[in-house]
Amino acid sequence: MHTCDLLLAADYVLTQDHERHILEDAAVAVKDGLVAAVGKADEVRAAWAPARTLDMGGGMIVPGLINSHSHVSMTFLRGRADDLPLMQWLTEHIFPVEARLTPEVARMGALLGFAEMLRTGTTACLDMYLFEEQVLDAARTAGIRCMGGEVTFMFPSACCAGPEEALQRTRAMAERYAGHDRLSVCVSPHAVYTTTPDILSRCRDLAEELNLPLHIHLAETASETEQCLSLFGKRPIPYCADLGLLSPRATLAHVVDVTDEELELLAQSGAVVAHNPSSNMKLASGAARIPAMLQRGIPVALGTDGPASNNRMNMFTEMGRAALMHKLSGGDPTVFSAQEALDAATLGGAAALHAPGLGQLVPGAPADLAVLSLREPHMLPMYNAVSQTVYAATGMETRLTMVAGEILYMDGAFTRFSYDDLLREADSLRRWTLGRA
Amino acid sequence: MHTCDLLLAADYVLTQDHERHILEDAAVAVKDGLVAAVGKADEVRAAWAPARTLDMGGGMIVPGLINSHSHVSMTFLRGRADDLPLMQWLTEHIFPVEARLTPEVARMGALLGFAEMLRTGTTACLDMYLFEEQVLDAARTAGIRCMGGEVTFMFPSACCAGPEEALQRTRAMAERYAGHDRLSVCVSPHAVYTTTPDILSRCRDLAEELNLPLHIHLAETASETEQCLSLFGKRPIPYCADLGLLSPRATLAHVVDVTDEELELLAQSGAVVAHNPSSNMKLASGAARIPAMLQRGIPVALGTDGPASNNRMNMFTEMGRAALMHKLSGGDPTVFSAQEALDAATLGGAAALHAPGLGQLVPGAPADLAVLSLREPHMLPMYNAVSQTVYAATGMETRLTMVAGEILYMDGAFTRFSYDDLLREADSLRRWTLGRA
Numbered sequence: 032m033h034t035c036d037l038l039l040a041a042d043y044v045l046t047q048d049h050e051r052h053i054l055e056d057a058a059v060a061v062k063d064g065l066v067a068a069v070g071k072a073d074e075v076r077a078a079w080a081p082a083r084t085l086d087m088g089g090g091m092i093v094p095g096l097i098n099s100h101s102h103v104s105m106t107f108l109r110g111r112a113d114d115l116p117l118m119q120w121l122t123e124h125i126f127p128v129e130a131r132l133t134p135e136v137a138r139m140g141a142l143l144g145f146a147e148m149l150r151t152g153t154t155a156c157l158d159m160y161l162f163e164e165q166v167l168d169a170a171r172t173a174g175i176r177c178m179g180g181e182v183t184f185m186f187p188s189a190c191c192a193g194p195e196e197a198l199q200r201t202r203a204m205a206e207r208y209a210g211h212d213r214l215s216v217c218v219s220p221h222a223v224y225t226t227t228p229d230i231l232s233r234c235r236d237l238a239e240e241l242n243l244p245l246h247i248h249l250a251e252t253a254s255e256t257e258q259c260l261s262l263f264g265k266r267p268i269p270y271c272a273d274l275g276l277l278s279p280r281a282t283l284a285h286v287v288d289v290t291d292e293e294l295e296l297l298a299q300s301g302a303v304v305a306h307n308p309s310s311n312m313k314l315a316s317g318a319a320r321i322p323a324m325l326q327r328g329i330p331v332a333l334g335t336d337g338p339a340s341n342n343r344m345n346m347f348t349e350m351g352r353a354a355l356m357h358k359l360s361g362g363d364p365t366v367f368s369a370q371e372a373l374d375a376a377t378l379g380g381a382a383a384l385h386a387p388g389l390g391q392l393v394p395g396a397p398a399d400l401a402v403l404s405l406r407e408p409h410m411l412p413m414y415n416a417v418s419q420t421v422y423a424a425t426g427m428e429t430r431l432t433m434v435a436g437e438i439l440y441m442d443g444a445f446t447r448f449s450y451d452d453l454l455r456e457a458d459s460l461r462r463w464t465l466g467r468a
Numbered sequence: 469m470h471t472c473d474l475l476l477a478a479d480y481v482l483t484q485d486h487e488r489h490i491l492e493d494a495a496v497a498v499k500d501g502l503v504a505a506v507g508k509a510d511e512v513r514a515a516w517a518p519a520r521t522l523d524m525g526g527g528m529i530v531p532g533l534i535n536s537h538s539h540v541s542m543t544f545l546r547g548r549a550d551d552l553p554l555m556q557w558l559t560e561h562i563f564p565v566e567a568r569l570t571p572e573v574a575r576m577g578a579l580l581g582f583a584e585m586l587r588t589g590t591t592a593c594l595d596m597y598l599f600e601e602q603v604l605d606a607a608r609t610a611g612i613r614c615m616g617g618e619v620t621f622m623f624p625s626a627c628c629a630g631p632e633e634a635l636q637r638t639r640a641m642a643e644r645y646a647g648h649d650r651l652s653v654c655v656s657p658h659a660v661y662t663t664t665p666d667i668l669s670r671c672r673d674l675a676e677e678l679n680l681p682l683h684i685h686l687a688e689t690a691s692e693t694e695q696c697l698s699l700f701g702k703r704p705i706p707y708c709a710d711l712g713l714l715s716p717r718a719t720l721a722h723v724v725d726v727t728d729e730e731l732e733l734l735a736q737s738g739a740v741v742a743h744n745p746s747s748n749m750k751l752a753s754g755a756a757r758i759p760a761m762l763q764r765g766i767p768v769a770l771g772t773d774g775p776a777s778n779n780r781m782n783m784f785t786e787m788g789r790a791a792l793m794h795k796l797s798g799g800d801p802t803v804f805s806a807q808e809a810l811d812a813a814t815l816g817g818a819a820a821l822h823a824p825g826l827g828q829l830v831p832g833a834p835a836d837l838a839v840l841s842l843r844e845p846h847m848l849p850m851y852n853a854v855s856q857t858v859y860a861a862t863g864m865e866t867r868l869t870m871v872a873g874e875i876l877y878m879d880g881a882f883t884r885f886s887y888d889d890l891l892r893e894a895d896s897l898r899r900w901t902l903g904r905a
Contacts, residue, residue: 110849111852120801313859342846356796364551364751408583409782418550422750422780423546423780425864427865453845
């Protein structure tokens with residue numbers, strides 16, 4: 032009989048292990064922040080003596096979902112402007128407010144977004160924004176796993192005088208969080224049209240020097256391609272390939288406008304694609320060629336993008352919409368199955384965050400998980416746990432969210448921060464934004 | 469000072485009145501099942517003496533959403549089979565079970581689906597299925613507003629020996645529910661490829677004789693068009709027009725495969741289109757030309773279709789997906805705005821159910837409404853109540869659902885039936901289905 036910290040029992044455990052086992056009447060033993068055992072409840076109970084037992088009857092344990100492309104601070108702009116042409120939306124509603132962004136607004140916006148993530152079963156994210164140090168501070172407050180990068184532009188931002196400062200901040204954050212359990216840092220050039228070849232090369236060099244992942248928006252729209260062609264004489268993916276940016280350390284957000292040859296380049300590179308179905312639909316960017324990527328073995332993750340273009344930070348929403356949009360755009364109902372959507376939101380996310388232990392509930396993996404209620408009417412009857420997770424669940428069935436063995440949300444209560452204070456802060460965010468209009 | 473039954477106060481009331489007023493610090497007075505007054509909370513309080521007051525601080529009152537195309541009993545098959553080619557899905561997984569359907573399974577499946585609707589702010593639906601008498605019985609149990617029709621095929625169903633019996637049952641139901649407050653009946657020929665010209669003519673005649681609406685699947689896929697052309701020498705919409713089926717009494721589900729000329733036919737006819745975005749995406753039926761319909765003044769409603777092809781009965785899901793899919797398919801982020809999506813789910817639904825008082829909170833309208841919590845992290849900050857309702861809300865924010873002034877769901881509890889019993893029935897549905905596999 033081994034000891035463990037917690038034994039969590041439920042009707043189902045969706046393991047996402049190599050064989051995608053789904054266990055019925057099952058349990059997860061948690062010890063020192065890791066999964067110690069997963070199996071039939073009676074076997075786990077017989078083998079492990081827990082300090083605490085949580086019986087989540089009527090529940091299903093799933094790996095924590097991973098949001099592989101976010102701008103979580105932008106939660107402060109949720110619903111501020113919708114249904115507009117991209118440039119009008121950016122230049123009239125987003126950029127003017129971002130130009131006056133403060134560290135405190137970035138921190139409060141991030142905490143509100145992290146609350147939404149935890150409330151809806153997301154345990155990790157890959158984030159890029161201004162004032163990313165405040166985002167990581169908010170992640171520390173919330174307890175969520177976060178890889179963050181200070182967005183690097185060729186022009187000044189509210190946070191940085193220019194790319195040099197953004198990279199300095201990236202280096203300082205990387206030193207600060209080296210070896211941290213939940214927080215980590217990557218290099219985050221914004222995009223090909225907001226940087227120069229020199230800036231991208233320096234980003235690549237810094238990532239290699241510090242052995243950090245690199246996170247960039249790439250090939251998001253046809254107009255990005257046109258811009259890249261006119262500025263640099265190449266389409267975005269060959270341009271980045273020639274600069275040495277496409278490598279196993281890269282996570283590429285969007286990747287909508289690609290040719291077959293570019294898919295081959297991506298497949299050879301080892302880079303991960305972070306697909307953002309809601310954002311690509313809402314901004315009319317197009318349908319990313321995700322099924323073609325999967326056929327070529329390109330690792331695919333899912334992300335929400337910023338809540339100003341979504342307007343949620345909810346990975347259940349992304350799984351369902353991804354599965355549906357690719358059936359529609361491919362004209363084939365067998366495309367991008369529920370299992371592929373779940374894989375992208377779990378194992379694909381682990382690839383995007385360059386944290387291969389995440390996204391599955393197997394012995395030795397970090398104990399990052401969520402428990403969904405199966406007692407809501409839309410979660411019944413239960414024929415197929417994967418179908419229910421991807422097509423029926425909204426995320427709001429989440430009863431418990433755990434990161435590294437620590438319960439961060441349970442049955443309406445956040446454990447790490449005062450939600451009442453956060454409600455007040457959300458109102459102050461609103462007043463701040465309206466004051467900048 | 470007038471008396472009323474209930475005064476419901478909240479942070480916002482989304483009226484959906486003619487000017488689409490959104491009221492802050494507002495209240496709704498309810499009397500005899502109708503909205504007696506809507507206005508600023510202090511003014512409503514000053515004018516009305518309620519028997520009961522409900523202060524939903526931190527909440528938003530919205531008109532109850534209307535599901536304009538459902539097969540609610542099919543909830544018993546939710547998640548039974550996904551990601552399959554349409555014919556394989558139908559012939560291997562749906563038809564064999566439906567062939568052995570029993571009245572009791574139809575009733576239990578419907579009650580489970582109605583529970584999901586009420587849980588997610590839907591107060592009315594337009595339903596078509598086998599054993600529709602049992603569906604209406606379940607609607608009576610749940611208290612939801614439902615217009616139902618016995619599906620009419622050219623072949624026998626588990627319920628009816630043939631079309632004659634389906635029409636007899638329709639006539640009997642229409643007599644039974646004549647003048648009923650919440651339950652009503654329509655004529656429901658299944659589709660052009662499952663009926664004959666003679667059957668459709670008899671459906672039209674019955675609808676005219678009894679002054680009933682007519683609800684039919686129409687122009688759902690390109691293969692339906694091919695079939696209709698080969699059987700009857702016409703595309704589905706001209707075929708139905710020539711049979712006199714396109715009229716203001718018709719609600720046409722899907723209408724995906726249409727030409728410009730057919731849109732003109734529809735616009736002239738006064739028929740209502742019930743658009744099913746999730747189903748059209750999941751089955752890869754295509755993107756209905758909803759923006760083109762709106763431009764021509766065709767009334768557009770939203771529906772879930774059956775939960776076997778969705779897999780939800782959640783109108784918040786449909787509003788969000790509709791807005792996003794039309795931006796994607798139109799390549800334009802300004803297409804099908806949040807307001808248009810909300811209009812389709814409320815006022816469009818009223819048109820689809822031929823119940824023009826529904827879908828808005830104005831004096832004299834039926835008191836069909838929902839209250840959404842604004843205290844969930846994803847409902848903050850609040851800049852725009854319509855954006856929040858369509859793009860942020862999942863439906864699970866619903867704290868209260870009311871039909872005809874009667875609270876049917878509030879804070880986790882259904883008022884009309886035992887939810888514990890329903891959970892057990894859902895399990896028996898599962899065992900029944902698995903026993904038929």
